[in-house]
Amino acid sequence: MRGVAGGVLLGVPLLYTQETWLHGRSVSPLVILVGLAVVFGVNVALSYFVGFRPGRTHRPMEDAVVGMGLSVLLSALLLVLLDRVSGETSSENVLGVVALTAIPVSIGFSIGVALAPRTGAEKSEEIPSGGGDLLVAAGGALVFALNIAPTEEPILLAAELDIVRLVLLVVASLVLPYLMVFYAEFGGREHRVASDGATQGPVTETLLAYTVAFAVSAAMLAMFGRLDEVNGAATARVVTLAFPASIGAALGRMLI
Amino acid sequence: MTTKRSSGSGMGRKRTTFEWVVLLVSLAATLAVVVGLVVSELSGPDGPVDLRVRVIDAGERASGGRPLEVTVENVGGTSAQNVTIEVTVGEVVRELSLDLVAKGDEESAEVVFPADATGPPEAEVLSYTKP
Numbered sequence: 001m002r003g004v005a006g007g008v009l010l011g012v013p014l015l016y017t018q019e020t021w022l023h024g025r026s027v028s029p030l031v032i033l034v035g036l037a038v039v040f041g042v043n044v045a046l047s048y049f050v051g052f053r054p055g056r057t058h059r060p061m062e063d064a065v066v067g068m069g070l071s072v073l074l075s076a077l078l079l080v081l082l083d084r085v086s087g088e089t090s091s092e093n094v095l096g097v098v099a100l101t102a103i104p105v106s107i108g109f110s111i112g113v114a115l116a117p118r119t120g121a122e123k124s125e126e127i128p129s130g131g132g133d134l135l136v137a138a139g140g141a142l143v144f145a146l147n148i149a150p151t152e153e154p155i156l157l158a159a160e161l162d163i164v165r166l167v168l169l170v171v172a173s174l175v176l177p178y179l180m181v182f183y184a185e186f187g188g189r190e191h192r193v194a195s196d197g198a199t200q201g202p203v204t205e206t207l208l209a210y211t212v213a214f215a216v217s218a219a220m221l222a223m224f225g226r227l228d229e230v231n232g233a234a235t236a237r238v239v240t241l242a243f244p245a246s247i248g249a250a251l252g253r254m255l256i
Numbered sequence: 257m258t259t260k261r262s263s264g265s266g267m268g269r270k271r272t273t274f275e276w277v278v279l280l281v282s283l284a285a286t287l288a289v290v291v292g293l294v295v296s297e298l299s300g301p302d303g304p305v306d307l308r309v310r311v312i313d314a315g316e317r318a319s320g321g322r323p324l325e326v327t328v329e330n331v332g333g334t335s336a337q338n339v340t341i342e343v344t345v346g347e348v349v350r351e352l353s354l355d356l357v358a359k360g361d362e363e364s365a366e367v368v369f370p371a372d373a374t375g376p377p378e379a380e381v382l383s384y385t386k387p
Contacts, residue, residue, distance in 0.1 A: 025358035026335035026387040029297040033290065062279060069282020072289050090360040092296040099289050225387060 003109040007071055010108030010143050015075070015101055019150035021084050023224050024097030031223055032099045036068070038219075039103045042142065043067050045135050046110040067109035068102065075101040104146050107139055111255065133205060133253055134212050140252025141213040141245040142220075148244055149220035158236035166239050173213070173243045177250035178206040209253065213245035214238060301359050305384060306332030309341060311377040314366050321368040324377050328354060329362035336384035345373040351382070 014020050024032075047067070048060035076098045079085045085094045148154055161169070182202045218238045221227045227234045271279070307328055314323040326343060330336055335358045343350045350367040357363050369377075 022335075022337070022356050022358075022387065025356065025361065026337075029293040029300065033293045033297070036290070036293075065286060066278055066282040069285040070278070072285040073281070090358070091292070092300050092360055093358050095289060095292045095296060099293060102289070 003067060003070065004074065006111055007067075007074055007105040007108035010111075011071070011075065011101060011105030012078075013147045014104050014150075015078055015082065015084075017147070017151060019152070020101060021097055023150045024100040025089075025093040027096060027100065027224065029092070029096065032096060035103055035223055036099060039106055039142070040064055040068055042135070042139055043106055043110045046107070046139055049135070064110070068106045071102040071106035071109055072098060075105050104143050107143055111136075111139060111252075134208055136252040136255075137209040137249035138212050138216055138252075140248035140250070140255075141209075141216040142248070144248025144251075145213070145217045145220040145241055145245040148241060149217070149226070150224050154221075154237055154241045155226060158233065158240040161236060161240065166236055169239055169243050173239075173246040174206055174210055177209060177246050178202065180247075180250040181206070181253050205253075209249045210242070210246050213249045214242045216249075217241035217245045300333065301331065302333040304332050305330060305334045305336040305359075305386070307336060307339065307357060307381045307384070309379040309381060311343060311379045313377075317371055319368045321371050322373060323366045323368050325364055325366050326352060326379055327362055327364045328357050328381070330357040330359055333359055335359045335387050337387050339384040340382040341379055342382050343367050343369075343377055343379045345369050345377045346375045348373045356387075357384075 043064040044060045047063035076085075076094075079097060079101065085097055089097075218227065221234075221237055221241060226237060307330055310327045310329075311324050312327075314325040317323075322345075324343060324345075326341060328339060328341060335356060337356050339354045339357050341352055341354070343352070348369055350369065352365050352367050354363050354365060
């Protein structure tokens, strides 16, 4: 049930976005399949470290399948409830919209336990230095970027921002997460500041998390067909989306 | 992968019937989506946008005129956004636009002509954008 709670928390914003319904019906099935495969991998890793159910983290593959399957059903139910898919919609388009919305919902399933820890998440202490932090950063970045990537706003913002503002946005994408994770007085701050390891220095971790957020943003924009070629305009779009993604990455690291 | 970890309080516990049901249902839902996506990738409509427009009288006079129902079907393999259609009855011309006509789907809208606009309606697609 906590998985459902997490799934709804993270999935509902995307369900309420018009572009999701539009893109769900126009993005190639192959692209959605690749997205599902990547998210399934992230879910296996999240289940491995965080645990889908309290006190049980030894069946990550099974938990990821359950998270994915229930996400598909939950997305389908909510889309029917909101009258976004109906008998008149072609089956191919129903599949596209359901599969696309299942992506953030399934991540919500996996980190639902982290959003509302009970006795689970004990393995989060065992997350290997660096790699694990970057994994949860990727999860958080994915959720934020996926919710914004299909909308018009990052494209519009990127087109209107000049180089000075874009550079300032990069600075903000580094400084804000740094302050959130290592200075703001949220729970577990001492642990985060004190943790060691090659990639665990606050500055290094912030830079690496931004790199992850940048890569996730680029992948999300490419998935929705918004990066046709590598040029200045495309870079501006990624930089624009990487700001919310880096905030998501910081949130992921703070929660777990 | 499942036996790699030795700790965890639930290790070795057998699945309950409920867990089996949830697992099987989830597996079925996941497989259905994956197979469905693969099938639609392999067999779905292919090629560029291909829009077909039909116009029929929508029935009784209403909204102060003669409403016509315009249906646009996309039989191509690419979705079309911001589709603009021009409908003509005699000398009177009306334009309407649809946000999205997805590949394999059809969308409808109504345009209202003056009550004295008689004659057969004609419609053509003026423009669209690719998503």
